[in-house]
Amino acid sequence: MPETASPATRQTLRLGVAGPVGTGKSSLIATLCRELAGELAMAVVTNDIYTDEDARFLRSAGVLDAERIRAVETGACPHTAIRDDITANLDAVEDLEEEFAPLDLVLVESGGDNLTATFSPALIDAQIFCLDVAGGGDVARKGGPGIGRADLLVVNKSDLAPHVGVDVDLMVADAEKAREGRPVLALSRHDAASVARLCAWVREILAAHRGGDHVPQDPGPMAPHSHGPDDHGHGHGHALHAH
Ligand SMILES: Nc1nc2c(ncn2[C@@H]2O[C@H](COP(=O)(O)OP(=O)(O)O)[C@@H](O)[C@H]2O)c(=O)[nH]1
Numbered sequence: 001m002p003e004t005a006s007p008a009t010r011q012t013l014r015l016g017v018a019g020p021v022g023t024g025k026s027s028l029i030a031t032l033c034r035e036l037a038g039e040l041a042m043a044v045v046t047n048d049i050y051t052d053e054d055a056r057f058l059r060s061a062g063v064l065d066a067e068r069i070r071a072v073e074t075g076a077c078p079h080t081a082i083r084d085d086i087t088a089n090l091d092a093v094e095d096l097e098e099e100f101a102p103l104d105l106v107l108v109e110s111g112g113d114n115l116t117a118t119f120s121p122a123l124i125d126a127q128i129f130c131l132d133v134a135g136g137g138d139v140a141r142k143g144g145p146g147i148g149r150a151d152l153l154v155v156n157k158s159d160l161a162p163h164v165g166v167d168v169d170l171m172v173a174d175a176e177k178a179r180e181g182r183p184v185l186a187l188s189r190h191d192a193a194s195v196a197r198l199c200a201w202v203r204e205i206l207a208a209h210r211g212g213d214h215v216p217q218d219p220g221p222m223a224p225h226s227h228g229p230d231d232h233g234h235g236h237g238h239a240l241h242a243h
């Protein structure tokens with residue numbers, strides 16, 4: 001990243017949102033735009049495998065100027081584009097930062113991937129990992145790099161908990177145990193207090209970033225996974241992919 005400012009001097013916070021498909025990443029980003037666009041200059045980068053669906057959803061939500069929302073079509077395993085070959089994402093982030101300078105916050109949504117995809121700290125400064133109660137109360141306990149070490153773990157759609165037989169407090173307590181004190185937030189877009197807590201966390205991490213008190217952490221690589229019988233390493237680019 002030769003010509004971009006280093007995280008220490010860059011005013012813009014690059015915040016990643018990762019987690020399995022359907023857990024509410026796009027909705028969480030829409031909520032942050034709706035709540036914070038009045039006080040922070042913002043932009044969004046989405047990642048989809050074949051489409052720009054998430055970008056179109058966010059544009060149609062009308063929470064941010066359409067041209068501040070860019071889509072990266074990863075064309076392959078979504079985790080590759082946020083971790084191993086981050087060029088397309090970094091280009092999109094840097095383009096937005098240049099075009100709409102000065103930005104306070106760039107949100108990067110990962111493509112819906114399996115439970116273990118995480119962002120490279122070379123792409124983002126901080127990351128949220130998003131689970132939802134519908135995925136089951138025991139998911140948080142099962143751990144993984146994002147669940148264990150993302151800067152914030154969100155247990156989303158808490159409003160659905162009674163309908164899916166999940167005890168949100170227990171799920172949060174289990175997650176807190178797995179995270180050794182790192183923050184966990186039960187969230188529902190229908191619960192204004194939880195949305196306020198999410199916004200407060202974003203303001204805090206932005207202030208820490210600007211104060212030089214936040215060091216981007218690498219939660220660690222995703223778990224080993226197979227691409228089919230011939231794949232002995234992790235050599236993307238073929239159709240069989242056991243996610
Ligand atoms: N009940 C409820 N549904 C939600 C909430 N947040 C998102 N959803 C729904 O969950 C589904 C998946 O959300 P989306 O943001 O597209 O998930 P993504 O694939 O992780 O980006 C959509 O039908 C959303 O309307 C929430 O707080 N409560």
Ligand SMILES: [Mg+2]
Pocket residue numbers: 025026027054109
């Ligand atoms: Mg999405």
